[in-house]
Amino acid sequence: MIKFNQVHKRYPAGNHALxxxxxxxxxxxxxxxIGHSGAGKSTLLKLVAAIERPNLGTVLVNNQNVGVLKDRALPYLRRNLGIIFQDHKLLFDRSVFDNVMLPLQICGFDYRESHKRVRAALDKVGLLKREKSNPIALSGGEQQRLCIARAIVNRPTILLADEPTGNLDAAYAQEIMAIFKSFHQVGATLLISTHDSSVLQDTRVRTLELVHGELQTASPSVTSGQAASAGSVQTTDGTTSHSTGSGQT
Amino acid sequence: MRHALAQNIGVMRRMFASPLAAFLNILVIGIALSLPTGMYVMLQNAQGLVAQLSGTPQISLFLSMNAKTGDIDTLRNQLAQHPAIASVEFVARDHALEQLKQSTSLADVIGGLSQNPLPDAFIVYPKSGDAQALDVLRNELAKLPKVEHAQLDSAWAYKLEALLKFGRMAVVILASLLSLALIAITFNTIRLQILTKRDEIEVSKLIGATNGFIRRPFLYFGAMQGLLGGIMAWLIISLSLALLNHQLKALSELYASQFVLRPMSLGDSLSLLLFSLYLGWLGAWLSVARYLSQAEPR
Structure with missing residues (x-):
């Protein structure tokens, strides 16, 4: 689904991000x-969505080399991705409902059907009662959930989340993680960046750790079916190395 | 389809969010368009007048005061046999005076004259309407015996025609300049719109909006503003013509004629609206294209 092959990314300013x-x-x-801030997590996610392009190596998404995708083809790649941005990128000139509606408008989705989908997505993140509010009136956790609703309304096959629990307290963070797990259960592919070790405690999933742009523990790919047996060992591994990582920062 | 409708309504709402600014923009566009269009309407009217007056070119031959009846008959025969002349009409001096008394308010002045100051005259209708041929004929007729003066009556019409050509060129130049101004106005309005919508554009691009999707509402806005500006120009011209015609009525009554400025034709009105709509659209397109080319993530 997502495949990085010897990818290098260097910004014009000179820092070697990946x-x-x-x-x-x-x-x-x-x-x-996972990884300390500035380790290149956001850059890696941006490469998947072709917001940035690699200097070397190939990034394959759905067997498509997104690094060399034409500008004109980009929108169609991004419609298959649900992206949860670190800074939410919510629009405060419209209601919660209209924020979630935007991706469907962009795809030219059937008008009546799109209303149902927006409500379903808002229901999933528990914001159905706030659909008429302005996002500015929502709490941090609610804004994050709104961002998730917007990312999933299109039913993308891949979800990318950049620090989704960044500045939320533990209870909210657990709530968000529970939402992600429910998507995983229905078959979505998820790549979630975080520097918050607490959210990993009872997860049995794979971790990729970046340290100064280099991948540290790339555990072998496991399918969700194998995850139960093989994942448990790797997770303890990932969590340990991460704890030391966050201790340094 | 319904999404596009919703987008359209959004455009309207955005437009009327600041009605004064929108109105001022439309007014500026309207005035800018009404100047060349108004000039064009005036030229059309003048042209109609010229066509009416110079439809049949004629040469007036004024005979010398001492011309006798015999001389007049000889001249009449000469003219009637001339190959370039279609027909000839004789206006006796007494008859001309009588006409003058009837058709103008100068009757009192004329009545006070001790003798008839008008000469006998022939009105010659040439076969050809060509300006050069008329000129040659006029010179030839002027040399005939007892002819005091030969005047090509349509000469002034040709001069006016040349003047109209000059006017048309002025309209073209003015229209081009003000069209550029219209594009510039729209360009700038849309640029400001884009600045307030930067977040929306960024998010839309990140979640898969094509450039066409981003461009669309701005194009609607630009086209709508251009169209409303065109309607404004049409109203300005129509109102001005109505006011001018009101004054012209009094003036033309004094000259005992029936001259009114005709309003813009349906075709011209539609052209004006379509043209203003297109210019607004173009200005918006240029503005968005410029922004998108800069905002493309690398």
């Missing part, structure tokens, strides 16, 4: 991308 990163995430897999 160095020789290779990994693969299978269809239906859920993986966490």
């Amino acid at each position: 160095k020789n990163v290779s990994f693969e995430i299978a269809k239906g897999e859920m993986a966490f991308l």
Whole structure:
């Protein structure tokens, strides 16, 4: 589903954000991308969505080399992705409902059907009662959930989340993680970046750790079926190495 | 389809969110368009007048005061046999004076004259309407015996025609300049709109909006503003013509004629609206294209 092959990304300013990163995430897999801030997590996610392009190496999404995709083809790649942005990127000039409606408008989705979908997505994140509010009136956790609703309303096959629990307290963070797990259960592929070790405690999923742009523990790809047996060992591994990582920062 | 409708309604709402600014923009566009269009309407009217007056070119031959009846008959025969002349009409001096008394308010002045100051005259209708041929004929007729003066009556019409050509060129130049101004106005309005919608554009692009989707509402806005500007121009011209015609009525009554400025034709009105709509659209397109080319993530 997502495959990085010896990917390098260097910004014009000179910092080498990603160095020789290779990994693969299978269809239906859920993986966490961990590392200190500035380790290149956001850059990696941006490469998947072709918001940034790699300097070297290939990034394959659905067997499509997104690094060389034409500008004109980008919108159609991004319609298959649900992206949860670190800074939410909500629009405060319209209601909660209209924020979630935007991706469907962009795809030219059937008008009546899209109303149902928006309500379903809002229901899923528990914001159905706030559909008429302005997002500015929502709490941080609610804004994050709204962002998730907007990312899933299109029913994308791949969900990318950049620090979804960034500045939320533990209870909210657990809530968000529960939502992600429910998507995983229905077969979505998820790649979630976080520097927050607490959310990983009782997860049995794969972790990818970035340290100064280099991938540290790239556990072998596991399909969701195998995850129960093989994942448990790797998770303890991932969590341990991550704890030391966050201790340094 | 319904999404597009919703987008349209959004455009309207955005437009009337600041009605004064929108109105001022439309007014500026309307005035800018009404200047060349108004000039064009005036030219059309003048042209109609010229066509009416110079439809049949004629040469007036004024005879010398001492011309006798015999001289007049000889001249009449000469003219009637001339190959370039279609027909000839003789206006006796007494008859001309009588006509003058009837058709103008100068009757009192004329009545006070001790003798008839008008000469006998021939009105010659040439076969050809060509300006050069008429000129040659006029010179030839002027040399005939007892002819005091030969005047090509349509000469002034040709001069006016040349003047109209000059006017048309002025309209074209003015229209081009003000069209550019209209594009610039729209360009700037849309640029400001884009600045307030930067977040929306960024998010839309990140979640899969094509450039066409982003462009669409701005194109609607630009086209709508252009169209409303065109309607404004049409109203300005129609109102001006109505006011001018009101004054012209009094003026033409004094000259005992029936001249009114004709309003814009349906075709011209539609052209004006379509043209203003297109210019607004173009200005918006240029503005969005410029922004999108800069905002493309690399």
